[in-house]
Amino acid sequence: MQRLISLLRGLTAATLLAGGLAHAADKVVVAGWSQPITEITNLLVEEDKGFFKAKGIDLGYVPGAGGGDAIRNMLTGRATVAFTDPGSFFTALDKGEKLRAIYDIYPQNVFNVVALKSSNITKPADLKGKKIGVYSLSSGTRQNLLVLLQQAGLTEADVTIVVTGLLNFAPLMQGQVDATAATDTGLLVGKQKGLGEVNVIAVRDHLNISSDMFVVTEETYQTKKDVLKRFLAAYRDSMAWMIANPDEAAALAVKRAIDGKNPAVNIEIIKLRNAASVSATTQARGLGALDMAMFQKAADSYKKLGMVQREFKAADVVMQDLLPPK
Numbered sequence: 001m002q003r004l005i006s007l008l009r010g011l012t013a014a015t016l017l018a019g020g021l022a023h024a025a026d027k028v029v030v031a032g033w034s035q036p037i038t039e040i041t042n043l044l045v046e047e048d049k050g051f052f053k054a055k056g057i058d059l060g061y062v063p064g065a066g067g068g069d070a071i072r073n074m075l076t077g078r079a080t081v082a083f084t085d086p087g088s089f090f091t092a093l094d095k096g097e098k099l100r101a102i103y104d105i106y107p108q109n110v111f112n113v114v115a116l117k118s119s120n121i122t123k124p125a126d127l128k129g130k131k132i133g134v135y136s137l138s139s140g141t142r143q144n145l146l147v148l149l150q151q152a153g154l155t156e157a158d159v160t161i162v163v164t165g166l167l168n169f170a171p172l173m174q175g176q177v178d179a180t181a182a183t184d185t186g187l188l189v190g191k192q193k194g195l196g197e198v199n200v201i202a203v204r205d206h207l208n209i210s211s212d213m214f215v216v217t218e219e220t221y222q223t224k225k226d227v228l229k230r231f232l233a234a235y236r237d238s239m240a241w242m243i244a245n246p247d248e249a250a251a252l253a254v255k256r257a258i259d260g261k262n263p264a265v266n267i268e269i270i271k272l273r274n275a276a277s278v279s280a281t282t283q284a285r286g287l288g289a290l291d292m293a294m295f296q297k298a299a300d301s302y303k304k305l306g307m308v309q310r311e312f313k314a315a316d317v318v319m320q321d322l323l324p325p326k
Contacts, residue, residue, distance in 0.1 A: 024056060025057060028227060028228075029059075030062070031082045031083065032063050033067045033139065033212070036257055038253045038260045038266050038270065039185050040083075040273075042238035044256040045249070048252055051241070052231070055231070055233055055237075056230055066135060066139030066140065067089075067138065067143070068139070069136075070084040070088070071099075074215070074216070074217065075092075075097065075217070080224075080231075081216055084215050085210075085211060087140060087144070087302060088143065089101060091143075093308070093312060100217075101215050104281075104288055106211035106276040107210050108211065109203045110211045111145075111203040112200050113145060113180070113200075114181075114190070114195075114198050115179035117199060119199070121179055121199055121201075123152070124148045124152035127158075127159055130159055131176070132145060132159050132177060132178065132179045132180065133180035134162070134163060135163075135181075140212070145161075148203055150304065155306070162177050164177065164180060169182070169190035172195075173194070185269045185272050187200065188269060188272065207298075209297065210295070216228065221322075225322060229322050229324065232322055232323060236287045236288055243278075247267060253270070279291065288323050289323060290318050290320055295318050
């Protein structure tokens with residue numbers, strides 16, 4: 001009988017141990033604004049590098065077509081964290097969603113408006129009455145285009161917006177639009193595909209608001225702080241690796257990113273994203289640190305744009321307490 005009890009105790013211990021091992025990693029799914037493309041290589045190389053596994057995180061990724069998509073995928077339960085832009089964040093808050101921003105992915109603004117040299121479009125005021133392409137109506141390209149227009153006293157009603165799809169400069173080259181709202185990496189790829197001489201109006205030259213950040217629901221923020229802290233620590237590690245090892249990242253993007261066939265192009269894209277990930281704030285406080293004054297300025301800008309009706313205090317919706325120490 002004693003032997004049977006010992007055997008049962010052993011089996012129970014083994015079962016508990018196996019159960020513990022099976023549940024050691026917490027699932028975190030990132031809702032992206034894009035397909036798995038080169039600029040997010042640090043999120044795509046988990047199988048190769050294991051940054052998230054090392055922090056007890058089982059990483060997943062759900063693609064999207066713009067920051068609005070990322071938030072919708074999170075709100076419908078398909079993802080834990082949204083990789084989204086400030087405009088989509090503020091728009092969702094304005095609709096009554098309870099959200100928190102917890103990490104500044106790209107503190108530098110990477111959006112622009114691109115026009116052919118022949119168009120003579122060189123400044124925001126020149127966009128009046130023009131057809132302008134955007135990736136999608138829920139993307140940061142549209143949100144940041146509106147920020148640019150605001151700098152010239154223009155609104156969405158002063159232009160015609162045309163959805164052209166992601167990284168698609170063909171409509172511009174074919175004369176279907178007068179200009180296209182894009183990102184720095186989109187422009188790089190466009191030039192590789194024969195875009196030619198262009199004028200570029202960079203949003204950062206007019207209002208350098210953050211491009212993307214991680215956003216979670218209030219409920220997730222309140223109930224999964226430990227998981228989110230480990231997720232952010234792992235993301236910071238992955239980003240620090242990509243900044244320190246752009247050549248390795250470019251090589252891995254060949255097999256992990258859907259647009260990563262050319263290592264020479266990959267490394268240029270990766271260098272752009274590395275540069276966008278650092279700022280005076282991150283240099284002082286570590287990658288992901290949030291500049292509260294910048295977020296307040298962004299919130300105020302979207303209110304002035306009429307894109308949101310409510311006023312937001314950055315301190316109420318932007319949280320710093322989950323960030324790993326520098």
